[in-house]
Amino acid sequence: MNSFKTRRTIRKYSDREVSNELLNEILATAMRAPTCGNMQLYSVVVTRSEEGKKTLAPAHFNQPMVTQAPVVLTVCADFNRFTRWCSLRNADAGYDNFISLVSAVADASIYAQQIVAIAEQQGLGTCYLGTVAYNAPQVADVLGLPSLVVPVACITLGWPESEGEETERLPLEAIVHEEKYREDSDERILELFAEKEAFPANIGYVRENGKENLAQVFTDVRYTRQANEHFSGIALDYLRKAGFLK
Numbered sequence: 617m618n619s620f621k622t623r624r625t626i627r628k629y630s631d632r633e634v635s636n637e638l639l640n641e642i643l644a645t646a647m648r649a650p651t652c653g654n655m656q657l658y659s660v661v662v663t664r665s666e667e668g669k670k671t672l673a674p675a676h677f678n679q680p681m682v683t684q685a686p687v688v689l690t691v692c693a694d695f696n697r698f699t700r701w702c703s704l705r706n707a708d709a710g711y712d713n714f715i716s717l718v719s720a721v722a723d724a725s726i727y728a729q730q731i732v733a734i735a736e737q738q739g740l741g742t743c744y745l746g747t748v749a750y751n752a753p754q755v756a757d758v759l760g761l762p763s764l765v766v767p768v769a770c771i772t773l774g775w776p777e778s779e780g781e782e783t784e785r786l787p788l789e790a791i792v793h794e795e796k797y798r799e800d801s802d803e804r805i806l807e808l809f810a811e812k813e814a815f816p817a818n819i820g821y822v823r824e825n826g827k828e829n830l831a832q833v834f835t836d837v838r839y840t841r842q843a844n845e846h847f848s849g850i851a852l853d854y855l856r857k858a859g860f861l862k
């Protein structure tokens with residue numbers, strides 16, 4: 617378990633090549649991950665070319681990992697392939713709806729994390745890019761995604777150039793509930809977040825952003841209500857166009 621305990625996100629990659637052989641082995645091995653009804657409701661678009669990465673970068677707000685990493689993977693929820701197979705086999709595919717989207721997003725997320733776990737085990741460094749959710753329509757446009765295929769996770773991948781930064785986690789008691797969900801008291805919530813608030817990097821973020829505390833860094837700077845509402849509107853509109861919502 618040690619490798620899982622010490623893993624870190626890697627945002628800087630060396631020039632060393634990631635061979636097609638290794639990448640394909642990782643992508644194939646990750647397919648052994650559990651999948652809804654064994655339908656494999658996911659696809660992965662591999663971006664390796666300089667041109668492809670440059671075209672994709674603005675959709676990720678130009679996060680430098682996109683052009684710096686040797687490989688960028690966009691894992692998509694995909695009900696297109698399965699629906700087409702059903703149609704070709706005279707089977708009535710009813711997968712253009714919300715619950716099918718939920719299944720395909722779960723499948724794609726599990727596949728993505730399996731790729732990350734296997735890649736990290738091989739010594740590669742990875743970073744998820746949450747910008748894929750904000751700019752899904754642009755990502756879909758750049759990658760030419762058809763209906764019933766939506767991007768879920770973007771992963772940059774390469775041999776690490778740096779160690780990555782140390783990060784903290786909540787204590788286990790915050791996450792685990794015995795038999796039934798226990799809604800913690802206000803005092804307990806503050807206790808559970810105390811370690812996070814005292815983590816040196818987080819103290820730095822509060823200071824740098826001129827905020828009173830760490831919670832305000834999240835609400836006022838990193839994940840604001842205004843941005844969340846704006847991107848929610850875009851996402852819902854996009855999911856309708858992609859054929860998952862009526």
Ligand SMILES: Cc1cc2nc3c(=O)[nH]c(=O)nc-3n(C[C@H](O)[C@H](O)[C@H](O)COP(=O)(O)O)c2cc1C
Binds near residue numbers: 623624627744747780
């Ligand atoms: C869904 C998701 C979205 C993320 N988006 C980004 C991102 O856009 N940019 C980035 O640098 N890191 C991103 N990360 C990485 C997280 O910042 C990182 O996992 C977290 O800070 C904990 O650090 P660790 O993975 O090194 O433990 C993302 C991770 C996840 C799971």
